[in-house]
Amino acid sequence: MGLLQKKDTKFENMTLTEFDKLPRDEQEGYEFVDGMVMMPPKATLIHQLLITNLIIGLGPYFKGKTCKVFSEAEIKLKNDIFIPDISILCDPDKFSEQRYEGPPAVAIEVLSPATRSYDLFTKLNKYQMAGVKEYWIVDPKSQTITVHRFEISEADIYIRGEALTTPLFEGLELAMDDIFAS
Known part of the structure; x- marks a missing residue:
């Protein structure tokens, strides 16, 4: 399980409100734990x-x-x-x-x-x-x-x-x- 990094976007120390404001395709399938967006492996x-x-x-x-x-x-x-x-x-x-x-x-x-x-x-x-x-x-x-x-x-x-x-x-x-x- 790794921290997601996307070009021009920082996905750590984010609030749940900020996570929810991401376009749906940018949050689909990702977990949000303790202020970090987590990307599960395939x-x-x-x-x-x-x-x-x-x-x-x-x-x-x-x-x-x-x-x-x-x-x-x-x-x-x-x-x-x-x-x-x-x-x-x-x-x-x-x-x-x-x-x-x-x-x-x-x-x-x-x-x-x-x-x-x-x-x-x-x-x-x-x-x-x-x-x-x-x-x-x-x-x-x-x-x-x-x-x-x-x-x-x-x-x-x-x-x-x-x-x-x-x-x-x-x-x-x-x-x-x-x-x-x-």
Whole structure:
């Protein structure tokens, strides 16, 4: 994850208001964290496959429910803008034309070498402080998903052969073998 530098434009020490005034094509896909515009790297094929498998696994459960599954939705948390790989958003009143304004029920990030420390530290702390209920960290290398349940200060690690469940959504089960199937 790197700081974005564009010719004739300085993207650090910016306010959220200044970020929002940028032309939409200059802010599309960028995160805004602690006054800096962050440019995520292009996702690898395995990264994309895991996101696809998660959406396929989550989709049927949320069909017809208030909560919805989104890939790369812009999320405003206090004065920061994040774009989780996947988010589960439950409050229809928090959608604006541009983004979801408030914490998602669940934020999901797939680790990559370029974003590993950012996802494991910065996002973990920011999500917890902003009121995200659960943060799922998908590790393609170890083929695990760590679920941080912030409301009860617990973290569970799910491995292949298990089913990921959450008290947030009764009856939701994700087979880890399906998520990490290639």
